[in-house]
Amino acid sequence: MRVVALVGNKGGAGKTTLCVNLATALNARAPTVILDADPQRSSLQWRDLADRDDAVEVADAVDDVDAAVGDARARFDFIVIDCPPSVHAPQTARVLALCDVALVPVQPSPLDIWATVHIEDKVDEARRVNPGLRALLVINQLEPRTKLSQLMRQALAELSLPAATTAISRRVAYRSSVLEGRTVMDLGSRGSAAAEEITQLIEEVVGT
Numbered sequence: 001m002r003v004v005a006l007v008g009n010k011g012g013a014g015k016t017t018l019c020v021n022l023a024t025a026l027n028a029r030a031p032t033v034i035l036d037a038d039p040q041r042s043s044l045q046w047r048d049l050a051d052r053d054d055a056v057e058v059a060d061a062v063d064d065v066d067a068a069v070g071d072a073r074a075r076f077d078f079i080v081i082d083c084p085p086s087v088h089a090p091q092t093a094r095v096l097a098l099c100d101v102a103l104v105p106v107q108p109s110p111l112d113i114w115a116t117v118h119i120e121d122k123v124d125e126a127r128r129v130n131p132g133l134r135a136l137l138v139i140n141q142l143e144p145r146t147k148l149s150q151l152m153r154q155a156l157a158e159l160s161l162p163a164a165t166t167a168i169s170r171r172v173a174y175r176s177s178v179l180e181g182r183t184v185m186d187l188g189s190r191g192s193a194a195a196e197e198i199t200q201l202i203e204e205v206v207g208t
């Protein structure tokens with residue numbers, strides 16, 4: 001497994017947040033690059049804020065996803081791709097056609113769950129050219145003690161895409177770290193619970 005993509009059909013689901021955190025955690029294991037395929041270029045903005053050399057590299061893949069992935073395969077062990085918030089965007093279609101795993105962050109809200117139905121169709125379409133494509137929903141901004149979050153798992157079970165066992169909680173650490181071009185791994189004890197769930201998600205997705 002080398003190419004992990006954050007895809008979705010809803011703005012603000014957490015694609016960029018998970019992208020920079022997962023890529024930074026992967027980079028501690030093996031050379032990793034982020035490819036930003038979203039015309040909003042949020043991952044590139046995050047990298048601009050990170051005024052240090054050891055932050056994970058981010059390359060622009062908006063105009064040509066295939067070329068960017070081709071370049072990156074030669075130099076990196078892991079490629080993490082941040083996608084636009086629409087499955088109808090041409091970048092999302094290209095990414096689904098070539099990635100190994102598509103992670104779909106979903107917030108615990110009915111509107112977000114309904115928006116993922118369109119993703120299922122696009123994943124099925126992509127499997128015609130990319131039969132090995134794995135796609136996993138990732139619950140994001142979970143508030144474990146709320147009734148809605150408990151109902152969320154039941155609602156997701158009715159979709160055809162499986163959900164990752166690891167859910168990402170709503171935590172200030174995710175917001176404050178990104179503002180500084182950092183990740184939850186840089187926050188010491190303030191970020192340790194978040195860092196732990198990011199590690200768990202990586203183990204679930206790419207193995208140890």
Ligand SMILES: Nc1ncnc2c1ncn2[C@@H]1O[C@H](COP(=O)(O)OP(=O)(O)OP(=O)(O)O)[C@@H](O)[C@H]1O
Pocket residue numbers: 008010011012013014015016017018038040042083084085140141142168169170171172174175178
């Ligand atoms: N687990 C979380 N806990 C707290 N805040 C979060 C979490 N995940 C995302 N956020 C916040 O939610 C907002 C949207 O997240 P993000 O920008 O990562 O979503 P996105 O899917 O990339 O959005 P877009 O579709 O616009 O690209 C941001 O303010 C981010 O800090």
Ligand SMILES: [Mg+2]
Pocket residue numbers: 015016017038042082
């Ligand atoms: Mg984004």
